[in-house]
Amino acid sequence: MKISPDTTLAEIGESGAWRVVRPYVARSGAGAISTGFGDDAAVEDIERPGRLVSTCDLFIEGVHFLAEWGDWRAIGRKAMAVNISDLAAMAARPARALVSVGLPPDFRARDLRALYWGLSAEARRWGAAIVGGDTTRADRATIHVAAWGWAPPGRKMPLRSRARPGMGLFVTGSLGDSAAGLALLADPRYAGLKEKGYARRLIRRHRLPEPRVEEALALAESLGEWAAMDLSDDLGRSVSLLARASGVCVEAESSALPVSRELIAFERDAAGMGERASAEGPAAPRRWAIGGGGEDYELLFAAAAELEELRAAFRRRGLRRAISRIGAISACPKGGARLDRRPWPCQGFEHFR
C-alpha cells in the first residue's frame, strides 16, 4: 500500500506506521546496532567500560505542548532536546534513544513522519541515534523519549547534591526567553507583538531549546567537584531543588541574571501597552527569568571557580556561550533559596497542582 501524506494511522495500521518511522531509526550497522522496531529489543555492543547515564521524559499533548503551536518537526525536536539536555546536565555525551509514541487513529502519516524527522534530527545533532521504540494508540499525542549517554568513569559527576558553601552559582546563556516565548504564543494580550523579530526569536527559544552539551563537557573537563542541573524548571524551583539536595543556601542577585536583548525589547513593548506594571518587583525583564515558567534549558551550576576560568574553559573548546555568575552558595542549617537576600518569591510550576 502506498502511504500518501494525508493517509491516517487508522488506514495504514501499526505496520504502516512502522514503515513511516523506520527510516529514522538506526539500522543494524556492522553488527553494532539492531533496531527495536522489528525485533523485541535493540542491541548494541559496548566495547569498553564506561559510565552509563540514562534519562527519560514523557511529553503529552495538552500538558507539555499544544499541537497547534508548532509543526510536528519542532515538537519532535523539543521532545528529544529535553532529554539530551538532561544528559548534558550530568556532563554525559549523548549516545542512544528509545522513542515511544501514542497517537490517535486520525493522526496523519505526514505528521508522524515530521515528528520522527524532528526526533532523529535533534538526536543526530548531538551524535546520538534512535535505536528502537514502541508505537501505540492513544487519545492524545503522547511522546516518550528514553535516552542514554556516556561519561568517563572516575570523573566526579555534577550531582545536585554537590553544591558546597563558598562555591559560586553560575548559569550559561540568558534566562526567561522561553517563558516570554510561551507568553507570546499563549497570551492573547501579546498577539499584536508575535510578528516582531524579537518575538520570533523568543518563541523559537521556547519551541526549540538548545541543550548545552558541549558547554557541560567543557566544564566537566576543567572542574573537580561541582553541582549542575538543566533549567527545565524555572530558576526559582531549580535553585530550591539544588539547595535542598545539597543542604545549603543558594543566594542569587536579580541584577546579575542574564537577560537577552530580545527579552528586553519585548518587555519594553509590553510595558508600553500598559499590560505590565514594572514598579512591583525586580527590574521587569528579569521577572521572566526569576519565576516565569522555565524551559530555558540553560545549565545552572555551582562550582568553586572564578568566572574567568570558566570562560577560558569555553574558549579552549571554541564555545562562545555566555556564562554569568548569578550568586553564591552559603552554609545555612535549613537550606533554602534566596533572591536579593529574601526568600525566593516564586514557587515554580508543579505538575498535578
Added chain:
Amino acid sequence: MKISPDTTLAEIGESGAWRVVRPYVARSGAGAISTGFGDDAAVEDIERPGRLVSTCDLFIEGVHFLAEWGDWRAIGRKAMAVNISDLAAMAARPARALVSVGLPPDFRARDLRALYWGLSAEARRWGAAIVGGDTTRADRATIHVAAWGWAPPGRKMPLRSRARPGMGLFVTGSLGDSAAGLALLADPRYAGLKEKGYARRLIRRHRLPEPRVEEALALAESLGEWAAMDLSDDLGRSVSLLARASGVCVEAESSALPVSRELIAFERDAAGMGERASAEGPAAPRRWAIGGGGEDYELLFAAAAELEELRAAFRRRGLRRAISRIGAISACPKGGARLDRRPWPCQGFEHFR
C-alpha cells in the same frame, strides 16, 4: 506534609509524588547507581564490555488496561513484565529500568504507591532495578517503561530474521490462556464463569504475565543460530512477523498447539452455555491460541534442534516449563504463515485500526 493513602496527587504535587515513589527506586549504592529522581539522569558504572539490549513499552489506560480490572499493583507488575519479556525474547538478562508515569490530578497516593510497588517487585524478581524516571500530569493513566539488560558479546542473538528452512518451530508453556482470561474479564456472556477456579487462573495469566527469562537464557546457551520473539501479539500475527522478517514460510499445526487444562475446562463450559459453536474451525480451545488476542508472553522460536535436546537444556537449569514443537520452517519465495497447510486464518490485533 504527611501523605495519607487517600491524598490525591493534586494535594501533594510533583514533589510529594516523588516522595511516594522514591522507596521503589534504587539508591546510590557504593557509587554504582545514582537515581534519576532528584538528579537529571541515572548513573551507573559499566565495569566490563558487554552487549546492551534495550526495549520500551507505552501502556495507556483504556488502550492497554482498564483501571477497574485489576489493582494498581497488578498493572504495575504487568507494565514491567512485558518489558522484561522483550529482553527475554532477545535472551538478555534484565538489569535496569526507567519508569515514567502520567497521572490525573485526582489519582490517589495509595494507588501511586501500589503501582510502583508492582513495577519494582516485578523488576526485582528478575534481578533488575528501577533507576529513574519522570512523573507528570495526564488525563489518563499512562505508564512507560524503558528497560535494558545484558547479553554475552559474541553470542548469536535470536533475531526474528534468523529463522531458516529446516528449523523446527517451538513454543514454551501453553497458548490462549491470556486471551481467554481477557474474555472472562471483558465479555458479559462469561460473567457467570468468573469465579470458577480455572477462570481465576486464566484471568491471572492475562493480568500477570510471566516473562520467560530463565527459559530464554537456557535456550541461548544451548543453541547456535536461532530466531525468537515473545508472544505479546497473538500467534497468527507473531508467526507472520517471523516469516516476513526471515523470508521463509512458517508452517504450524493446530493440533500441536499446547493448551492448558484451564483453557479446556473454560471452553467446555462456554460451549455448554451455547455461546460458542465448536464445529466452525479448529478444535475449540485452540481458537484462543490461534488468533485470540495474544499476550501469552510465551517464547516463540525457530531452531535446528530436536524437542528432546531443548527439554534437556531446560532440565539442566532446573526449569520445568513445557516446550512444544508446533511446526516447521520451510523455504518459500514469498514468505508467509500457514496453519494446517492453509494461510493463517486470523489477522491479529493492530493498533490504530
